[in-house]
Amino acid sequence: MDNVGYCNDNYESLQNAASDDELVDIAGATLDFSFTEDVPPLDPEYSSGYDIYTNGVNGHVSGISGNAKLMDLLDEPVPGVGTYEDFNTIDWVREKSKDRDRHREITSKSKQSTTALVDSITDAFSGWLLMVLIGLMSGALAGGIDILAYWLTDLKEGVCLNGFWFDHEHCCWGSNKTTFQEMDKCPEWNSWAELFAGSSEGAAAYVLNYMMFMLWALLFAFLAVILVRAFAPYACGSGIPEIKTILSGFIIRGYLGKWTLIIKTVTLVLAVSSGLSLGKEGPLVHVACCCANILCHLFTKYRKNEAKRREVLSAAAAVGVSVAFGAPIGGVLFSLEEVSYYFPLKTLWRSFFAALVAAFTLRSINPFGNSRLVLFYVEFHTPWHMVELVPFVLLGVFGGIWGALFIKANIAWCRLRKNTRLGRFPVLEVLVVTGVTALLSFPNSYTRMSGSELISELFNDCSLMDSSQLCGYVNSPDNRSDSALFSAFSDRASGPAVFSNTLPDRPAGPEVYTALWQLALALIFKMLITVVTFGMKVPSGLFIPSMAVGAIAGRLLGVGMEQMALNHHDSAIFKSWCSPGADCITPGLYAMVGAAACLGGVTRMTISLVVIMFELTGGLEYIVPLMAATMTSKWVADAFGREGIYEAHIRLNGYPFLEPKEEYGSKALAQDVMRPRRSDPPLAVLTQEGMSVGEVEAMVADTEYSGFPVVVCQDSQRLVGFVQRRDLVISLDNARQRQEGVVSTSQVFFTEHVPPQPPSGTPSVKLRGILDLSPFTVTDHTPMEITVDIFRKLGLRQCLVTHNGRLLGIITKKDVLKHMAQMANRDPDSILFN
């Protein structure tokens, strides 16, 4: 196993590419695989090595079909049967059957003794307990990440003399010299220039601060990339594409292991603090899923069943978004809409519970110091007007176009990185990008601050006491605060009376114009740098950068609209609803709508995005603007290409992901997609009797199929069942080792009744136990749209094709994906896994 890392490297490069980086051997990333196995690994050379794992995987393999029991060989289950290899797809039907068998067993036992009854009750409540644990752990981790990231981000600019472990805000809170007007200025907080040169004024101090800012940024980024590469190559990126694939039934061992968790948590703090254009929201979903996966090991029910585990992981995805934004309902809908594949109602309810536990855990840690649940708390009080839907829709168009362009540019850049020498120097790449980011972002105050601070500032409406540059409006004498106060009181319909937020529109002062220029530059900078940042070998989320781009564009448009309304309030557009001296336009709302539009354009989220935004504002009022922008954004972006950024990355990596949302438009029939094609050799089938161990082994060795149909006899081709390659290999090896007298000429029987052994002959091998007697079949005339629907809804790995009762061929998930790629004029060979 090579250690180049994972983001945007495909499996082949992971497995085959020779390492040319001396950093690899420092700690050996292969550690990751042995440390974080979810299922005991099975050596590819089956003939040795699996005895060690006997304790791990016994039991629960009898669920393949109703009466298939593994009692044949020495009356005990063969270890390893019923498990999966790495980079393979699980069989949902089999996993769910296994769980039902387990459940039935517990229920029937519970009637026999009190202990078993207690066990049964514990089992029923273990799911809820698990949710509590996941919520607590994820909430605590998210709180820790927030606090550390604040501290490290501020460390780039200066240090607190009361204690270096205070961030800027807490440093000045502890100070008794802080005035209410300038909360963020206090003598205890020293910039680096003050500390080293004793002054914060002048060019020298500026340069010194600049240098320190860049040095810290480079140090954080270097640490992050080194840690990722040394200990957990899976910790890079946002993780959402891989989690989507895992939830759809794919197995990537170690992707959600404890090393990934530890390294991702630490490097996420470092990456965010380094000032790179990335967010912590996507990676928090990955962190929550790691927590869930590790905690699953505490409960047999979830440890041993891949389908049950995925239910928990779906809930964990909701938890991740819940702690990222403080939006539990939005988190659940995000998991439902964007991430999950199989989402039964029970999971919906549990996700919601876990998301709430996590949100309250985070709030009790209180990393933002304001006991608020949400990341960006906003309170608007001015209603919007129908005319404003035009700029909102324009923001949607901008978001859609930017989203589509961003995806294309980012994928092109990632492809370049993958296919050229560029990808061989990930550490250098991270350092260069960090250097450029730090160099360009320091002079502009809007890029210097962290992404979430920027968004907070842009969302906020200007209050009377606001000292921000963006609120540098000219106060004309007739717009005194008294009248504003009065209007706030008299305006009963718009909600509870609040003092500071209902200011009339005012002309922009020079400060505002400076701020607009800086914002425009920040917009261009963010739009460009994010393309090269997302996909580097550090943890990186896309939510915050996308929202920042949209918020800047929205705020610019909002201020523009405000000034237009102010100067042309008697024009036809504004006359009917905007009288002079009234507060008509809320630029903060425009920023929020823009943020939603851009995030929607990049991820193609719809309802979950609107609900997350709704939870931030808490008012149903503003849902209509958000919805108009999000819908426009999705439609515009879809016109350029139907894939969101996560689907695009899934395809880039060649994962076997059967998109549940995509419409399937082809008129092909099952017979057009199935293997063998007309020119191929006939299908490799086993017969239920009459084959010897040697013949079976030869067939296995000659082919690479992951399973074989079993038929009555070669002539009739009438289907009996299906046997998995892995189960077959393990069982035959087991028989050769444990069953005396089994040689290559021994007969293999898949039938229920085995003829009595001839006294002189070798003992026969009975394999009915591993035979799946209920393989899914479709006829050759079944339209592929129905077949695809069956694959999606039932979570199949393969499906057999029959004609008038005779076996014709087989369709695997990979065949379906390849066919769909071909339909969409894409390279079918980009599908790498089964």
Place this chain on the structure above:
Amino acid sequence: MDNVGYCNDNYESLQNAASDDELVDIAGATLDFSFTEDVPPLDPEYSSGYDIYTNGVNGHVSGISGNAKLMDLLDEPVPGVGTYEDFNTIDWVREKSKDRDRHREITSKSKQSTTALVDSITDAFSGWLLMVLIGLMSGALAGGIDILAYWLTDLKEGVCLNGFWFDHEHCCWGSNKTTFQEMDKCPEWNSWAELFAGSSEGAAAYVLNYMMFMLWALLFAFLAVILVRAFAPYACGSGIPEIKTILSGFIIRGYLGKWTLIIKTVTLVLAVSSGLSLGKEGPLVHVACCCANILCHLFTKYRKNEAKRREVLSAAAAVGVSVAFGAPIGGVLFSLEEVSYYFPLKTLWRSFFAALVAAFTLRSINPFGNSRLVLFYVEFHTPWHMVELVPFVLLGVFGGIWGALFIKANIAWCRLRKNTRLGRFPVLEVLVVTGVTALLSFPNSYTRMSGSELISELFNDCSLMDSSQLCGYVNSPDNRSDSALFSAFSDRASGPAVFSNTLPDRPAGPEVYTALWQLALALIFKMLITVVTFGMKVPSGLFIPSMAVGAIAGRLLGVGMEQMALNHHDSAIFKSWCSPGADCITPGLYAMVGAAACLGGVTRMTISLVVIMFELTGGLEYIVPLMAATMTSKWVADAFGREGIYEAHIRLNGYPFLEPKEEYGSKALAQDVMRPRRSDPPLAVLTQEGMSVGEVEAMVADTEYSGFPVVVCQDSQRLVGFVQRRDLVISLDNARQRQEGVVSTSQVFFTEHVPPQPPSGTPSVKLRGILDLSPFTVTDHTPMEITVDIFRKLGLRQCLVTHNGRLLGIITKKDVLKHMAQMANRDPDSILFN
């Protein structure tokens, strides 16, 4: 067709029971069926009558399988093929195929001409347009219902002299003699005693008011039941059980037709105004679904496809709850959790859109006169404490027990009504129940007011200026309003400063004790009367009565807790968090938690209930108490019986509803459930060639199966396809009529290539066009749990069972349901439909 009505009468009684009620013939409820047909009806005697409908159902029947085209007979599709009979289940797979074919056709045409391109774009946006229309129509209807119900409810007590069309509140709004303290008292509003006797004081006036109250109530109820029985028997009940069944794929013609809509809207107003213990929330879902179904007729895409129509109906269910509570997100989740069967993501997004449109339409109509979106607006500002989880959980237990008991009692009562002479006098029943309700509810002010007013009052926290009886606390001198105001201002963390809501706990005065007694009596009354009310032949929802019961119980407990905290604030329980003079307990919150618990116990809703309540309060704070109560309530109620009230009514009516939530625990295999059983005659199959028209017709006449498998030949039993009985009958009749020379001895061919017709013989009938070449098959060894999963997820009507490629038998949805009923020790013959 008999007209006894629909609520809790099964199909048999509808079809067979002789009418003994002279009311029936007044207008002829059979009208309903011909007026509201969704699909052109086909006369049971197929040989005549279908020619009339030729224009209605041509096209779109070719989707049965990829290459099955109906070009055989005279090269045009046979009318009626591909449609369904009343009280039958649709085939989801076939319907979805049909829609995909239609979509493909439009897409391919759109490349040819501009007109077709415009058509294609119109087609794409027709879904959104439909959503707008549904939202507008449902919102407008809901607003009208609200306004009329307010007016009629107040009419029971008195009349406005300014104009009889004003309700009490609007009458006094228009008056300039109203004081701020007593908003609801003005000289223009006269009670009946004032109007007729000139005085509102004294026993005589009381008796006169009492009489008028009862008279109006009886009049409203009589009108409601007469209208329902005369014009639309389907308009009674809540409609949610039937809508659940329809959404799962069942067909009940006219259930969502225009007569049902008109009559349900009118009678809902009457029923609510009559003061019966019922709500308008469930029926509003039915009304919204009727709107959706009628509006579907505007768009070919939805008119002609049963599956597409059901997507729209799912969205309409969300709209119904959205307008009922002003909770769009909660409505969407209600549709997802409780009502819908097939809910793709596209529907999620559209439902949300429609729900928002409806909510905003309702708000612009502003029936409550306060420009609020939500039905019960509450704003709590006091946080709750961990210790309070104990009473919240107790409320959950109460809600669960009451819910379970209510279901059992109501079902027993409905069964009694169905099986005894009681059910023959529905009008009398309604009048008696209304009379008793009015008689008992007038003396008690909490039962006299409407259910939603009661809930509003119980949810509300006492403010300083509150004149309600429940707020008759003793104001001690140290609890002056100034200190309350001050504490409201100083308590910044709990939200924006509001003046009136943060009052310290105070000792209860005599008024409160009177109120508590009245509430206790109201609780008992509501608990009993609701059991006999739900299921009568008037529109009746359960949400409001259940919530009222819970809210009363919660408020009682809340006041109790409040007084306990006040008198024992230095005991161990309260010491740590409740200092004297502080506002520790919010009785309104207890009422809300109780309401959620009882509603949860009755309907078993979980997440949607919590989200609806969250939308009412707008604060994430109170989700935890709500969640604790709802979860407890569900668990407790589930311990008594796993069915909610809607599932119980579905079972009572014998609808074929395959519950997607129910866990399937049996170990049976497909071969144990399939027909024919061992003792039965062999399966009726057609052969693909060699049968004559007469033989086929004889087989159809001899059996009642809704479809027949087609095999290669009787000996091999190898499966070729499946043909629907209805399609077969229509096609044979069509051939006999239109194709010259077809007689009983003509050969029937299901094969692709028909041998050339012998010159002397009769022409052969080619029926490959109606043959489904991709029937679903499972093997005989497939566990039933997997088979049930396939039925649920793919929405099948039937599935064929094979063994080693040979056809063995068939499993229909009815067989599955019968088997599940048997497993649960219920009568399998209660499943009436297929």
